[in-house]
Amino acid sequence: xxxxxxxxxxxxxxxxxxxxxxxxxxxxxxxxxxxxxxxxxxxxxxxxxxxxxxxxxxxxxxxxxxxxxxxxxxxxxxxxx
Numbered sequence: 001x002x003x004x005x006x007x008x009x010x011x012x013x014x015x016x017x018x019x020x021x022x023x024x025x026x027x028x029x030x031x032x033x034x035x036x037x038x039x040x041x042x043x044x045x046x047x048x049x050x051x052x053x054x055x056x057x058x059x060x061x062x063x064x065x066x067x068x069x070x071x072x073x074x075x076x077x078x079x080x081x
Contacts, residue, residue, distance in 0.1 A: 012036045013050065020067045027056040027064065 001009045013033045021028040031050045036043060056064070 009037055009039065016047070020064060020071055022056070022061065022064070022068055025055055025061070026053065027060065028053045 001011050003009070013035050015031050015033055017032040019030045019032075021030060029052045031052075033048060033050050035046050035048060038044070
């Protein structure tokens with residue numbers, strides 16, 4: 001990654017969870033991630049979300065349908081007691 005001054009940083013990320021979102025042919029894969037970056041010799045850590053979005057074709061939507069259905073069912077059930 002580069003900042004506004006052009007300084008390059010190496011960011012390491014590890015996926016913690018993924019969640020698919022779909023609306024009218026627009027597909028977003030949200031990935032909850034843990035990040036590490038070294039700035040000035042000091043290690044910084046944090047968490048965040050990486051999103052990858054694209055317009056899905058019918059075939060791509062059908063291929064991802066099981067994950068979408070699973071996510072919807074889990075959301076409707078709510079948290080485990």
